[in-house]
Amino acid sequence: MKLDRYRKYVRAGVTAFLVLAASMIFYYLLFHQTSVRTAFHNVLNILSPLIAALILAYVISPIINFIEQRIIARLFARHRKTQSVRCKKLVRALLILLTYVAMLFALYGLIATLIPELFSSIANIVSNFSNYANNIQDFATKVLANYPEMQQTADQYISTFSAKLSNWLTNDLMPMLRTFLLNLSGQLVNMVTFFKNILLGAIVAIYMLYNKESYIAKLKKAVYALLGLDHGNAVIRDCQYVNQEFSGFLVGKVIDSIIIGAICYLVTSLIGTPYALLVSVIIGVTNIIPFFGPFLGAVPCLLLILLIDPLQALYFLIFVVLLQQFDGNFLGPKILGETTGVSSFLIIISILIGGGFWGVFGMIIAVPVCAIICTVCRNFANRRLEKHHLPDDDAFYFHMDHIDPETRQAIPYQKKKIDEAEVFHFPGYRLRKALTKLTTEESPVDAPYTPAKPSTEEKNSNSSDSDQK
Known part of the structure; x- marks a missing residue:
């Protein structure tokens, strides 16, 4: 009973303490932003391997789940066999190993194919830029043959632009690339730190993926222990919804981008587009970015092809428009479905x-x-x-x-x-209006006293009482 009596005072004291602590923290964050930012970066650097492990495990987990549930489980069900615990662990370990090997081979193939293609493309553009400028000028001359004034203006603009661009490619871009390659050796320590974090993250991700059901079960147990049944169910349901939105969108977008990149490479190779592999990789990678990605990838590719062959640039522009219409109206909805609803x-x-x-x-x-x-x-x-x-x-x-x-x-x-008198009445308007009405009205206490006249019934009752007396 005594505890119940002092419970409200304890709550008031705890509330006051929390308010003071929050005020002090807010003051420190507001006036010591540099030290807070430095501490945040230090903590982020320390947790970099763990963050890399979480991201890697989150990306690989849908692949492993798909193979386990859609392929391996169906194979065992078809042969009417059940998986033992040891068999499941062995299959999980093999899947993690094979996924890592496949990702390394894909990354190596992409880098080995894309980087030489990129540098050779830049070198070819710089060395053959004068020929490309002449091709554009000849194309403009043919198109504007019946309009001499427009042809003269276009020739002037093309000459001026080509001269400036040639000067930038020769005097700015190539030295920038050489400086970038030299700086890579100077940034060796940062690169070693980066790859160390990635390697540690990959090792930690293996343990996360191997025992992910156990870790998730422990997290759920902790949530129920801290929040109880009702709030625990709500938190777990919210986390499942967040995971559904992120995993569904990101996995679907990656699959969609791979398909779009493959289609782009197939079609550009058939129509003879220059640098078909480089263009297709750029289109596929930038397609991961919703809405603006296709435009961000198509613009530099179009400029690159325009320098080499203006007619091929026109073909490529038409193809990209058709490809994005196909992706936006058919392929994307088929893969993503109603994942976002936005x-x-x-x-x-x-x-x-x-x-x-x-x-x-x-x-x-x-x-x-x-x-x-x-x-x-x-x-x-x-x-x-x-x-x-x-x-x-x-x-x-x-x-x-x-x-x-x-x-x-x-x-x-x-x-x-x-x-205008009826609008902009904010929530406290009615209360203020009622209080103003009460204060302006004349209260019964302040009114002058006037004795009330007795009614006829009261007069009759008073007269009968006097007669009895």
Whole structure:
């Protein structure tokens, strides 16, 4: 009983302590940003192997799950055999090893193919730039043969632009590449640290993938121990939804980009596009970025092909437009499905904000993050509408002027002039209005005293009492 008596004081003391602690932390973060930023970078450097392991395990886990559930489990079911625990562990270890080997071979093949192609392409452009400029000028001359004035203007612009670009390629770009290669040797310590973190992350990721069910079970147990049954179920369900949004979008986008890159390489090789492999890799990699990715990849590729063969550049432009229409209207929806459920307008806004804060990485994760935020806001709004006994269907609010407070029905929109005295009444307006009305009205205490006149019934009762007396 004594504890119950002092419990409210203990809560008040703990609340005051937490408020003071939060105020001190906020003050320190506000006026010591440099030291906080330095400490954050130090902690991030220390945790870099663990972060790399989490990212690598999160990327590889869907591949292992797919092979285990869709291939190996079906093979055992077809032969009517059951997997023992030892067999499952052995299969998991082999799958992790094979996945690592496949990723290393794919990375090596991509680098070994792309880097020499890139440097040879730049060297060919620099050495043959004058021929490319003449090709563009000849193409413009043929197209504008019937318009002498436009042809003369185009020749002047092409000559000026080609001279400036040739000067930049010779005097700026090639020295920049040489300086970059020299700086790579100077950044040897940073490169060793980076590869050390990647190697440690890959080793830690093996343990995470091998015992992922055990680690997930321990995390769930800790959540239920700290939050209880109801809140624990809510947190686990929210985490599952976040994982569904991120894994579904990222895995689907990677598969979509691989297919688009393969189609691009096949078609560009058939139509004779210069540097077909380099162009296809650029188109496939940039396709991971939603909405803006195809444009970011197509523009430099188009300029590169334009320098070599303007007619091939036209063919490539037509092909890229058709390819992106095929991806946006058929292939992308088939692979991604309704993974995000976010409108095109919100996708554009989220990509712009994510790219502004975190660059390319922010543009990639912007769509699933936006989907999660939209879900949170939509569920909160639906709960508030349910509390006020209002429908959450968007069609109810179309072409609506206002809602009748008595019938809760939508009143159709009517064009009318609104009085300025009826608008911008904020939540505290009614309370202030009621208080003002109470203070301005004359209270019964302040009013002068006037004796009330007795009614006829009271007079009759008083006279009868006097007669009895």
